[in-house]
Amino acid sequence: MSAQASCLSFIKYLLFVFNLFFFVLGSLIFCFGIWILVDKTSFVSFVGLSFMPLQIWSKALAISGILTMGFALLGCVGALKEFRCLLGLYFGALLLLFATQITLGILISTQRVQLVRKVKDIVLKTIQNYHVHPEETAAEESWDYVQFQLRCCGWNSPQDWFRIPSLRSNESDVHLVPCSCYNSSATNGSAVFETIFFQFSRPRPQAQLPHDADVCVVPADSHIYREGCAQSLEKWLHNNFISIVGICLGVGLLELSFMTLSIFLCRNLDHVYDRLARYR
Numbered sequence: 001m002s003a004q005a006s007c008l009s010f011i012k013y014l015l016f017v018f019n020l021f022f023f024v025l026g027s028l029i030f031c032f033g034i035w036i037l038v039d040k041t042s043f044v045s046f047v048g049l050s051f052m053p054l055q056i057w058s059k060a061l062a063i064s065g066i067l068t069m070g071f072a073l074l075g076c077v078g079a080l081k082e083f084r085c086l087l088g089l090y091f092g093a094l095l096l097l098f099a100t101q102i103t104l105g106i107l108i109s110t111q112r113v114q115l116v117r118k119v120k121d122i123v124l125k126t127i128q129n130y131h132v133h134p135e136e137t138a139a140e141e142s143w144d145y146v147q148f149q150l151r152c153c154g155w156n157s158p159q160d161w162f163r164i165p166s167l168r169s170n171e172s173d174v175h176l177v178p179c180s181c182y183n184s185s186a187t188n189g190s191a192v193f194e195t196i197f198f199q200f201s202r203p204r205p206q207a208q209l210p211h212d213a214d215v216c217v218v219p220a221d222s223h224i225y226r227e228g229c230a231q232s233l234e235k236w237l238h239n240n241f242i243s244i245v246g247i248c249l250g251v252g253l254l255e256l257s258f259m260t261l262s263i264f265l266c267r268n269l270d271h272v273y274d275r276l277a278r279y280r
Contacts, residue, residue, distance in 0.1 A: 008268055012079050015261050019075030022068055030065025033058045071097075075258065079265065087266040094259045098252065105248070120230070123155045130178070131166045144180035152232035153181035153225040160228070167217055175220035183223045 036058035071093060078086030108115060126139045147153055154160030158177055161167060167176040218224065237244070 008265060011261050011265050012082065015079040015258070015265065016076055018258070019072040019079065021072075023072035023076060026065045026068025026070075026072055028065070029061050029068060033060070033062030033065055036061065075262065078262070082265075082269055084266050084269060087262050091259050091262045091266065094255050094262070098255045098259070101248075101252065120155055123229070124160065127154065127160050127164060130161075130164055144178055146229060146233075147178070147180040147225070150229055150232040150236060151183070151225050152227050152229035153177055154228050155230050156228040158220055158224060158226065158228075162220065176217040177220050177224055179216040179218055181224040182218050183225050 071090070074086055074090040074093065077083065078090050123143060126143050130140055131137065154177075158181060161177045161181070162175045167178075
């Protein structure tokens with residue numbers, strides 16, 4: 001076997017192994033998504049996480065898993081069976097994904113002001129409609145999760161919650177905010193209070209609302225986060241900028257590597273087999 005044939009054989013199996021790994025990874029991601037949809041309580045107990053918007057995460061995981069498996073399957077079969085059409089389709093799909101990511105990055109960098117304004121409008125609308133429709137709480141749970149993780153309250157400040165009709169108590173002079181605004185580190189009972197964020201066995205709220213007893217709220221004059229999430233999000237992006245850029249570059253280089261290997265293998269298969277046929 002010639003050196004070129006040996007090199008192509010190495011590339012073929014290298015591409016197959018890498019895509020097999022991503023196919024297994026995509027299968028696991030998809031299974032986690034389905035698990036959340038089917039049995040959310042056991043999933044939360046297993047992973048030990050609490051207070052997360054499971055409905056959105058389940059769909060995101062399922063879709064991500066399917067896409068990952070689809071890409072990996074094209075690469076596996078195309079490389080192992082040496083199908084040029086599948087290798088070309090694999091290259092085209094990765095190229096489309098890479099171009100989409102580049103486009104999104106350019107749009108985010110050039111349309112930053114409009115993007116921030118749009119996010120602000122969505123967040124304020126979510127706050128305004130907080131638990132107005134109890135059957136549609138995915139957006140509210142997502143924003144609660146953001147407040148809990150970033151240790152913030154409201155978009156600009158906790159006052160964003162003061163005018164919300166669904167958070168009015170029997171005592172009109174008492175302002176209420178969601179439990180995700182509660183600063184558990186400021187008290188000695190943080191371990192106990194964090195159980196409030198267990199979505200499926202939520203205890204009795206700290207402040208009782210007459211119209212919805214399932215809404216967990218606390219008084220605004222208690223230990224809550226005083227900083228708005230706009231400032232917290234900006235700090236988080238600033239502190240994690242290098243990590244975010246590194247991850248994006250790593251993903252981009254990985255996609256470029258797979259594209260290069262697939263197109264190289266696709267273009268050189270016929271030349272190698274022609275040379276082998278001549279030697280024979």
